[in-house]
Amino acid sequence: MTLSDRRILLIIGGGIAAYKCLDLIRRLRERGARVRCVMTAAAQEFVTPLSVGALTADHVFTDLFDRQDEHDVGHIRLSREADLIVVAPATADLMAKMAHGHASDLASTVLMATDKRVLVAPAMNPRMWNHPATVRNRATLEADGIAFVGPGRGEMAESGEAGEGRMAEPLEIVAAVETLLDERPKPLAGKRIVVTSGPTHEPIDPVRYIANRSSGKQGHAIAAALAALGARVTLVSGPVTIADPHGVETLHVETARQMLAAVEAALPADAAIFVAAVADWRTAGEAGEKIKKVAGEAPPALRMVENPDILATIGHSPQRPGLVVGFAAETQNLAENARAKLDRKGADLIVANDVSHGSGIGPSGVMGGDRNRVRIVSRDGIEDWPEMTKAEVAKRLAALVAGRLTGG
Ligand SMILES: Cc1cc2nc3c(=O)[nH]c(=O)nc-3n(C[C@H](O)[C@H](O)[C@H](O)COP(=O)(O)O)c2cc1C
Numbered sequence: 001m002t003l004s005d006r007r008i009l010l011i012i013g014g015g016i017a018a019y020k021c022l023d024l025i026r027r028l029r030e031r032g033a034r035v036r037c038v039m040t041a042a043a044q045e046f047v048t049p050l051s052v053g054a055l056t057a058d059h060v061f062t063d064l065f066d067r068q069d070e071h072d073v074g075h076i077r078l079s080r081e082a083d084l085i086v087v088a089p090a091t092a093d094l095m096a097k098m099a100h101g102h103a104s105d106l107a108s109t110v111l112m113a114t115d116k117r118v119l120v121a122p123a124m125n126p127r128m129w130n131h132p133a134t135v136r137n138r139a140t141l142e143a144d145g146i147a148f149v150g151p152g153r154g155e156m157a158e159s160g161e162a163g164e165g166r167m168a169e170p171l172e173i174v175a176a177v178e179t180l181l182d183e184r185p186k187p188l189a190g191k192r193i194v195v196t197s198g199p200t201h202e203p204i205d206p207v208r209y210i211a212n213r214s215s216g217k218q219g220h221a222i223a224a225a226l227a228a229l230g231a232r233v234t235l236v237s238g239p240v241t242i243a244d245p246h247g248v249e250t251l252h253v254e255t256a257r258q259m260l261a262a263v264e265a266a267l268p269a270d271a272a273i274f275v276a277a278v279a280d281w282r283t284a285g286e287a288g289e290k291i292k293k294v295a296g297e298a299p300p301a302l303r304m305v306e307n308p309d310i311l312a313t314i315g316h317s318p319q320r321p322g323l324v325v326g327f328a329a330e331t332q333n334l335a336e337n338a339r340a341k342l343d344r345k346g347a348d349l350i351v352a353n354d355v356s357h358g359s360g361i362g363p364s365g366v367m368g369g370d371r372n373r374v375r376i377v378s379r380d381g382i383e384d385w386p387e388m389t390k391a392e393v394a395k396r397l398a399a400l401v402a403g404r405l406t407g408g
Contacts, residue, residue, distance in 0.1 A: 001032030002178050008035045009082035011107045012052065014042020017089040017123035017167035022047060024088060024170040025055040031174065037061065038078065040107045042091070064106040075106060079114035084180055087111070089123035089167050092134050098146070099137035117180055119147045121173050126163030135370060142391060143220065145246025149176035186230025187402040192269040193231045194321070195223040196276035196310065198238035200256045204302065205287035212277050216240030218327075218372060219275030221394035223248045226273075229398050234266040238276055256282065256307035263310060264319070270405055271323035273397075274311045275351075282307050315346025323404050325349045325397075338377040348404070350377040351397065376400070 012021050028035050037052050038061045049060040061069055103109040150168030197219020201209040223235040224245035235250045236259055244250040253259045256278045281304040291300055311326040326347040328338050338352035352375045373387040
């Protein structure tokens with residue numbers, strides 16, 4: 001009984017996949033879990049509270065303003081009296097409400113009132129899943145520490161539709177529940193890891209700066225994935241527009257020199273992972289006032305000086321963490337350049353991402369996008385990873401770091 005006496009609050013959203021929840025309830029209960037359900041109004045169009053209640057052997061909660069329910073349990077208690085909240089199927093609508101903090105019905109209010117972990121199993125048409133709004137909402141929810149299972153690829157319930165958006169099967173959801181509720185020690189418990197992320201901004205004058213296209217998505221996802229494995233993570237982030245990851249101490253800096261100082265202050269650490277796209281150069285002297293455009297005068301010449309190389313500085317420092325990982329965004333000779341970097345920078349691993357136009361994802365795709373294709377270059381050789389989401393790259397890299405740090 002892997003889930004003996006664990007309390008699961010299952011929120012059922014209004015999608016066709018709601019029928020799979022009946023099986024999910026059975027699978028959770030046969031593993032010993034106590035399952036209580038909240039159904040949205042739309043969910044009740046697909047399966048009845050009668051079926052759900054028969055399978056949970058409990059009252060089914062449907063209405064925020066039900067005086068009897070509020071009297072007996074209430075939305076706050078519903079959210080607190082659970083070890084884990086599972087949203088399945090998570091509709092595009094529920095994901096949007098969660099990402100924006102709506103509390104407009106019982107399901108969304110419970111999700112706002114909870115201090116428990118939340119697992120989301122999205123299910124929707126591939127076009128809805130790939131809609132920029134859903135992509136944004138998913139990234140927000142991941143940064144908030146919400147766990148996801150699925151969706152997978154395959155046939156949709158609507159005839160002739162196929163693609164990504166199919167809800168994870170009940171047994172996959174059960175496995176994700178078991179993992180989230182697993183209280184055995186995590187592989188990176190007690191380990192301190194420093195991660196850098198995002199671009200740096202190098203000022204020209206008080207209003208202008210030199211920057212690059214890095215969004216911070218990959219670095220932030222890595223920090224979150226390491227924290228999920230139990231590490232104490234300090235994330236040093238350049239200026240980004242994404243949220244600080246859940247469960248991670250995040251320090252905000254602007255320039256390469258500030259980033260180096262923050263990294264040095266965060267040492268000692270067991271590992272350092274330098275994902276940030278640090279500007280190689282800065283202007284020789286920042287103008288104290290905004291540089292004026294003067295009619296008839298030539299544009300100002302910017303003299304550049306080299307910024308500190310954070311990876312090389314830490315890679316050769318007496319404070320060097322036991323494991324140093326650098327990222328290299330290359331547009332040519334990816335493997336050779338990355339391998340040369342290993343020794344020059346004192347790194348153990350280089351994660352090389354091909355940002356060339358020929359890579360299929362391209363510079364504006366990798367820098368700013370949600371997908372990545374990387375090669376892991378170490379002294380043992382080169383490992384090619386297939387194209388995947390940045391969250392998946394992060395999870396796989398966190399597992400690799402855990403293996404290196406714990407000898408697994
Ligand atoms: C037949 C039918 C199937 C639907 N399937 C889905 C679905 O799989 N995923 C989804 O996000 N929305 C789906 N919808 C739309 C949702 O039911 C609708 O957005 C609803 O407002 C969701 O409410 P809820 O998020 O409160 O459950 C479907 C609608 C209909 C009529």
